[in-house]
Amino acid sequence: MTDCNRIKEIMVDYLSGELIESNGPESGPRFAAMEAHVGTCPRCREEYAVLKKIYGVTRDINDAADTSMESIDWEANAERIGRGVVFKRPAPTRTREFSFNPFHFNWSSAVPALAGVFLLGILLGYLLFYNPGQPGSSLPGAAAVQPETALSRLETTLAKRGMQDYFRQTQLLLTDLMRQCDDDGTASWSTGVNRREVRSLLNKNRYFNRELSNPQFLSTRRLLKQIEWLLYEMVTLDEGDEGDEGNEGGASCEQLRRIQEFIRKERLLLKLRLVGKDISYTEI
Amino acid sequence: MNGLQELSNADNKKENELIRQLQEGDHEAFTELVSLYQQKIYKLAYGFFQDRDDAMEIVQETFLRLYEKIGRFEKGQGQTAFKNWVYRIAYNLCIDFYRKFKKKKADEKELYELYEIRDRQNTSPEDIMDRLHFKQTLKKSVMKLSKRQQMVFILKHYSQLKHHEISGILNISVGTTKTLYHRAVKSLEKRMVRLEVGK
Numbered sequence: 001m002t003d004c005n006r007i008k009e010i011m012v013d014y015l016s017g018e019l020i021e022s023n024g025p026e027s028g029p030r031f032a033a034m035e036a037h038v039g040t041c042p043r044c045r046e047e048y049a050v051l052k053k054i055y056g057v058t059r060d061i062n063d064a065a066d067t068s069m070e071s072i073d074w075e076a077n078a079e080r081i082g083r084g085v086v087f088k089r090p091a092p093t094r095t096r097e098f099s100f101n102p103f104h105f106n107w108s109s110a111v112p113a114l115a116g117v118f119l120l121g122i123l124l125g126y127l128l129f130y131n132p133g134q135p136g137s138s139l140p141g142a143a144a145v146q147p148e149t150a151l152s153r154l155e156t157t158l159a160k161r162g163m164q165d166y167f168r169q170t171q172l173l174l175t176d177l178m179r180q181c182d183d184d185g186t187a188s189w190s191t192g193v194n195r196r197e198v199r200s201l202l203n204k205n206r207y208f209n210r211e212l213s214n215p216q217f218l219s220t221r222r223l224l225k226q227i228e229w230l231l232y233e234m235v236t237l238d239e240g241d242e243g244d245e246g247n248e249g250g251a252s253c254e255q256l257r258r259i260q261e262f263i264r265k266e267r268l269l270l271k272l273r274l275v276g277k278d279i280s281y282t283e284i
Numbered sequence: 285m286n287g288l289q290e291l292s293n294a295d296n297k298k299e300n301e302l303i304r305q306l307q308e309g310d311h312e313a314f315t316e317l318v319s320l321y322q323q324k325i326y327k328l329a330y331g332f333f334q335d336r337d338d339a340m341e342i343v344q345e346t347f348l349r350l351y352e353k354i355g356r357f358e359k360g361q362g363q364t365a366f367k368n369w370v371y372r373i374a375y376n377l378c379i380d381f382y383r384k385f386k387k388k389k390a391d392e393k394e395l396y397e398l399y400e401i402r403d404r405q406n407t408s409p410e411d412i413m414d415r416l417h418f419k420q421t422l423k424k425s426v427m428k429l430s431k432r433q434q435m436v437f438i439l440k441h442y443s444q445l446k447h448h449e450i451s452g453i454l455n456i457s458v459g460t461t462k463t464l465y466h467r468a469v470k471s472l473e474k475r476m477v478r479l480e481v482g483k
Contacts, residue, residue, distance in 0.1 A: 009466060012466055016440065047477060053418060054469070058442070061334055062327075065442070068330065069327075072340075078316075081315070081318050081344055082311055084344070084348065
């Protein structure tokens with residue numbers, strides 16, 4: 001049994017390459033001893049076969065990783081991540097000390113502000129609790145509506161609207177881009193004008209992507225990632241010269257066609273429409 | 285001092301300079317650091333999820349975290365301190381991501397893998413199912429190892445690091461790393477033998 005345990009250690013060293021790496025004078029006889037033992041012990045033979053399979057599978061996974069790495073433009077990826085942090089600067093770490101003394105406070109300047117807050121509170125209460133559907137319940141705080149439910153409902157509605165707006169704006173932008181360079185080969189895509197819009201969409205994209213951590217939104221996150229890539233490409237479109245083919249001071253048709261191809265291949269417009277609809281029916 | 289060591293010292297010097305520049309807010313230094321480490325992180329994450337998109341997500345998230353926390357990183361903790369720190373961020377992200385999405389991911393992965401394997405015409409359907417089953421069970425078994433054994437196994441197999449490098453990342457001795465690795469493999473082997481026998 002002790003022999004079997006010792007042999008197992010040699011098996012692991014051998015298969016993980018440690019024995020070959022060390023290449024010391026003992027590595028040859030150790031391997032020979034292991035081979036001889038495996039030849040005679042059926043239990044160790046079975047275990048060696050399983051170990052070999054484990055190492056084989058992990059090697060396969062490594063090969064698959066290497067293959068998938070070949071298709072990635074690492075330079076562009078590093079630049080994309082680098083650009084990404086420009087939109088997401090770390091919050092300042094220093095905090096300001098706050099002290100409040102009611103006896104030395106200038107109340108006269110605070111009165112209008114407090115009155116404003118008070119009026120805003122009344123307005124919000126009215127908007128939240130006023131329910132015209134119920135007969136005789138024009139008073140704020142009708143019993144049927146709980147404040148907590150109303151607040152969370154308002155929050156959910158706003159979040160949904162925000163996302164739907166985002167998808168609608170992206171859809172419009174992409175539809176506009178798809179119309180460029182069609183029959184007559186001219187592009188009216190002005191990089192400077194559109195860049196601001198693309199940046200604002202990028203900011204929203206990053207925000208939503210972070211918020212959707214629930215597994216049920218996995219496909220939405222994937223779509224957001226694809227759109228993020230696309231938006232980065234759009235931000236970096238060259239300004240171009242007026243002399244370029246089909247260009248009026250904006251991006252060249254060659255660049256735009258590359259992006260159009262991606263949108264077509266990934267069916268982004270269709271996905272945007274479907275996910276937009278999905279969100280309106282989803283309980284967040 | 286041999287040539288290889290001189291080269292390694294030069295790399296360390298460059299890396300330290302980049303870290304200093306980044307801490308002063310230089311974005312180009314950040315991009316250069318991303319270039320230096322992104323492929324290493326990708327391999328680690330790919331070992332975890334066996335999925336290109338997930339691995340890319342971990343790469344991106346690792347560097348965003350790094351950017352947020354770089355102010356807190358202190359130099360002078362040894363030559364490989366930064367590398368160890370980056371690996372730890374990436375590894376913790378992998379664990380979090382796996383916990384959050386494991387159920388959904390497992391279902392999706394099975395489907396993807398079946399599509400992938402279907403294209404390989406020279407394999408029999410039984411072999412395909414057998415290999416797929418083995419791979420999935422291995423992945424689940426790796427996740428059931430103790431945290432330290434799991435980390436050693438993944439860093440050794442998928443990041444292909446040497447024992448002394450792993451010991452630096454985990455802040456343990458080389459001997460302990462070796463012991464943890466042997467235990468991890470033995471434990472996996474036991475589970476897989478049970479699987480093979482139970483077939």
